[in-house]
Amino acid sequence: MFIHLGGEKIIRASELIAIFDVSIEKNSKLSKQFLTYAGKEKKVEVIGEEESKSLVVTTTKVYYSPISSGTLKKRANHLLMI
Template structure:
């Protein structure tokens, strides 16, 4: 199964680790360090040109998605319950 993250980006549901609201980057020192490290390792990808609303963590990358974290969580939940 696949999850659409916005733009033309689709990931395998099995690769998904976590979905966060983008505000976590500002409110959590640890998450900010995590994203900084991922960026240095060139494992960060911004999807599309719209303003990012959520942070999607997979086994290999961190994505800035223009889709809200609630919408992405609903999509992931639908895949897991089917």
């Protein structure tokens, strides 16, 4: 199964680790450190040119998605019920 993250980006549901609201980047020191490290390792990808609303952490990358975390969580939960 796959999850559409916005733009033309689709990931395998099995790669998904977590979905966060983008505000976590500003509110959590640990999250900020994690994202800084991921950026240095070139494992961050911004999807599209729209304002990012969520962070999607996978086994290989961190994606900044223009789709809200609530919508992405619904998509992921829907796959679990199938």
